[in-house]
């Protein structure tokens with residue numbers, strides 16, 4: 001798989017993802033992802049992106065300020 005931006009090589013890595021919403025900040029840690037060696041852009045697979053959506057939607061209801069979640 002090549003980077004959609006620069007056609008660089010993509011490696012598997014673990015990353016953190018921060019979502020900043022109006023009333024809270026959600027930090028999701030240890031997410032399996034792919035990162036471009038050349039431009040550093042991070043990509044999530046469809047399954048991971050879908051799960052991140054679920055986590056964010058769940059956490060934003062239950063939190064007020066800053067939440068830290070470990071992806072599992």
Ligand SMILES: [Zn+2]
Pocket residue numbers: 003004005006007008036037038039040041
């Ligand atoms: Zn790239």
